[in-house]
Amino acid sequence: MDRREVVLTAHDCLTLLAIMVRCTDAMRHPEAEDDFLEFRRAAERMEHVAQHLISPQPAEMATLEPIELNRVVAESEGMLKRAVAPRISLRLQLRAIQGSRVRAPRWDLERILLNLVLNTARNMAAGGILVVETASVRDVGPFVRLTVSDAGAVSPRSARVIPRFASTQQGSGLGLAAVAQLVQRLNGMLQFESDSERRTRIQVDLPLAPGDLPRNAA
Secondary structure, rough: OOHHHHHHEEEEEEHHHHHHHHHHHHOOOOHHHHHHHHHHHHHHHHHHHHHHHHHOOHHHHHEEEEEEEEHHHOOOOHHHHHHHHOOOOOEEOOOOOOOEEEEEEEHHHHHHHHHHHHHHHHHEOOEEEEEEEEEEEEOOEEEEEEEEEEEEEOOOOOOOOOOOOOOOOOOOOOOOHHHHHHHOOOOOOEEEEEOOOOEEEEEEEEEOHHHHHHHOOO
């Protein structure tokens, strides 16, 4: 494993640890079953990352398989909610896409999604809404589109920027250049937009799995 891959994996570990710490804090309160389950999921992801680091054949850990993008996003909702600051709301807009599978290691899709959310949420104000949506596109080819955007605040009363993690703000989350490398590895495309109000919109187009390609696109 080269230095770049080690750095990517180290960032993954820091991000997962931050989520686990957030969940642990919540477990001090009653009715925290959801936080406990999300803690368990983060621990399982951490185990997968560690196994990847120590495996003598790491390529076997990154199995390419057709995966429904909508399912990955929906099952990652708990992780994403705990990754952003408490006063930022998360909204999923998953369109009914027929044949929305992409061929990729599941963890690569999860880490792309997680780090898009972290990068978008970085400068969001309290009361802001972060939107994660999926769609199918044909203008650039048979792709599935994942978009993460800052939809603005529920109320303009507060413009205070909230850090993502109090103790690990500098160490959690990959830079967009590193995320772009992951997207490129899956033969996808990444676009970044920021308006005058510093609201962010990040778009990733990933090619459909071969079995889901339209007949005229095969």
